[in-house]
Amino acid sequence: MITDYFNIDDLLTEEHKLIRNSIKSWVDKEVIPFIDKANHKHEALHHLTKQMGELGALGSFIPEKYGGAGLDQIAYGIIMQELERGDTAIRSTASVQSSLVMYPIYEFGSEEQKLKFLPKLATGELVGAFGLTEPNHGSDPGSMESKFTDEGDYYLLNGAKMWITNAPICDLAIVWARNEEGKVKGLIVERGMEGFTSPETHRKWSLRASVTGELVFDNVKIPKENLLPNISGLKGPMMCLNSARYGIAWGAIGAGFDCFNTALQYSQERKQFKKPISSFQLTQKKLAEMLTELSSAQLMALRVGQLKNEEKATPSQISMVKRNNVNTALKVARESRQILGAMGISGDYPIMRHMMNLESVITYEGTHDIHLLITGLDITGIPAFK
Numbered sequence: 001m002i003t004d005y006f007n008i009d010d011l012l013t014e015e016h017k018l019i020r021n022s023i024k025s026w027v028d029k030e031v032i033p034f035i036d037k038a039n040h041k042h043e044a045l046h047h048l049t050k051q052m053g054e055l056g057a058l059g060s061f062i063p064e065k066y067g068g069a070g071l072d073q074i075a076y077g078i079i080m081q082e083l084e085r086g087d088t089a090i091r092s093t094a095s096v097q098s099s100l101v102m103y104p105i106y107e108f109g110s111e112e113q114k115l116k117f118l119p120k121l122a123t124g125e126l127v128g129a130f131g132l133t134e135p136n137h138g139s140d141p142g143s144m145e146s147k148f149t150d151e152g153d154y155y156l157l158n159g160a161k162m163w164i165t166n167a168p169i170c171d172l173a174i175v176w177a178r179n180e181e182g183k184v185k186g187l188i189v190e191r192g193m194e195g196f197t198s199p200e201t202h203r204k205w206s207l208r209a210s211v212t213g214e215l216v217f218d219n220v221k222i223p224k225e226n227l228l229p230n231i232s233g234l235k236g237p238m239m240c241l242n243s244a245r246y247g248i249a250w251g252a253i254g255a256g257f258d259c260f261n262t263a264l265q266y267s268q269e270r271k272q273f274k275k276p277i278s279s280f281q282l283t284q285k286k287l288a289e290m291l292t293e294l295s296s297a298q299l300m301a302l303r304v305g306q307l308k309n310e311e312k313a314t315p316s317q318i319s320m321v322k323r324n325n326v327n328t329a330l331k332v333a334r335e336s337r338q339i340l341g342a343m344g345i346s347g348d349y350p351i352m353r354h355m356m357n358l359e360s361v362i363t364y365e366g367t368h369d370i371h372l373l374i375t376g377l378d379i380t381g382i383p384a385f386k
């Protein structure tokens, strides 16, 4: 098995390595033996969320005062990498909870909101969701239609969000909607509020061990203390996305290496024409190119992590690494599947499952093309998406 061609371990702290080993052992024991069946049955492994809380994998970068683990950004990345080696669905739950629910409450919330929600989100006692995408607005969230009005004692929320990870099972959702002045604001919508429903989206061929759904608001009364007070504008959800996209860049490495190592081992064992298929030049070309691209993805993720630790990472750098690393993992999954021949489509191996999952990852948190255009804007100063 090869996972570190450039001795990146030498750049990690002992704490980083300990964290990686503990998440890796947990994934080997609690995720890998059960995940193929969960995908076939289109069922989520909900009981894993609390276990991730015990491991410190929910809100790892949130200060300990609020129940987080108080770890740095590289530790967060390593956690996402190891979780996604198991399955994207597991990493998705951890990234939504950490970057899209705990992060906005921590960055934009009142002290009361932080104390009320963060410790229970950190343990997994509460499950959160993040509502930005709408039926008519995916890549262009700035045109969102969800809105709320000030009714004196409370806000009245109307609208709908679509394709929301963990919507059907969430206890609370961070929902982005416009106020009467047209400003985008964040609201904490809690399960049980009248008029709030969250139907499940069925028949997915990707992320089958994750629950996806809608968030529907029909005259939902939101207590005024549930408005996130310290943010206004699209910048709010976009800052959350910076954190989640960074984690995804690491997560993709985990899925990619799982495919690569499966293909490497298979190619050494499988014989055709009386020789291991790893001895053929075309197989070696595939393996060499995959390892080159995965190593480059690792180095990019680590560097963005260092910049994030110094609060210097730009949104465009994060877009570039999310796009590059997810695309790399998807290409590696496709090449690895070919090395296994027919066996590549079997649930006996993880490759096809990772490939199908990565087809969502290349779309969510900003599509492959939107991230390219963000880089284009950064280079030229011209937004080509408008």
Ligand code: TGC
Pocket: 091, 092, 093, 095, 096, 130, 132, 133, 138, 139, 140, 141, 142, 143, 165, 233, 234, 235, 236, 238, 239, 241, 242, 315, 364, 365, 366, 367, 370, 374, 383, 385, 386
């Ligand atoms: P634009 O006019 O460029 O910006 C509006 C305001 O937002 C600010 N901003 C950012 N701030 C921080 N970080 C970023 N990355 C930011 N991007 C924009 C910007 O400075 C401006 O602020 P201000 O103060 O001047 O008003 O916005 P636009 O409407 O032109 O859109 C730009 C675009 C297309 C790049 C952006 O909207 C985009 O990235 N679209 C993709 C949407 C997306 O990623 N959706 C993800 C939904 S969540 C999800 O998929 C979760 S999956 C989770 C899982 O299961 O793991």
Ligand code: FAD
Pocket: 096, 129, 130, 131, 132, 133, 137, 138, 139, 140, 162, 163, 164, 165, 166, 207, 212, 360, 363, 364, 365, 366, 367, 368, 369, 370, 373, 384, 385, 386
């Ligand atoms: P569209 O925006 O309609 O794009 C369709 C195609 O058009 C894409 O190829 C896109 O690149 C292209 N395109 C769009 N605009 C341009 C342009 N200007 N120039 C060039 N090409 C363009 N959202 C949340 O808010 N919360 C979640 O928890 C969440 N979880 C998700 C889970 C899953 C499994 C999936 C699949 C999605 C999830 N999403 C979530 C939604 C996700 O963020 C959106 O699907 C994504 O942002 C793209 O939006 P869209 O699907 O509406 O595609």
